[in-house]
Amino acid sequence: MMQKFVDRKSNVWVVDIDSTTLRRVKAIAGVNLLEFVEGDLVERLSHDFLLLGDILYAVCKPQADQQGISDEEFGQGLAGDVISDATAALLEGLVAFFPEPRRRLLQTAAAKYQSVQTKAMELVQMKLNSPDLEEEILDKLRSELDQVTSNGSSTVSPESLESTPDH
Template identity: 40%
Template structure:
């Protein structure tokens, strides 16, 4: 229920924000908000279709079998090679 309340509050806030502006901007913002709602609806439908695709489970399982490479801390060595024996160039 909380998610629905937040969604409704967001919709009302955006609609009221559009209504705050003068006619020219208000019409433009209303059109943009309408377009945003259309795109959001389509994006949710596409995401649902992709999640229903049986191929996604195969891709997830393949990704889980890949080795994980953890990021190294800044300045940390990124490999197992020994330090170089060369001296840094003189300035």
């Protein structure tokens, strides 16, 4: 089954990985997609959306050429939820490239990675929703401000601020 994603312009892109696709991605994006198996490619893609866009364009280039869509126009279609949909399609396409039983191992690894990503986002959300977060940030700012003023780096004292007339 071929993986697909729909960009912001409603273009449907088929992610079909074969050896020709692997060579094209390496030539255009400078990335060996087989690093997915033992390298850090998945982690890099989760942080580097420009690299992800280059890889996706290289994967979909025959379709883009057929439709007269440039790499810049392709990139304009990648934003928001499209990024996660396209990433999922790319990972699923890579998994589908491999024969059994390796495919099952990669499916398990991809599922584990998605689970870890989801849990990481949940932890970040919990931290952001914590009532203590604002106070922690303010405490840190107060501490840094105290260090700056106690080191004599400040040229303005609280007393001079109080005695300065408003204009």
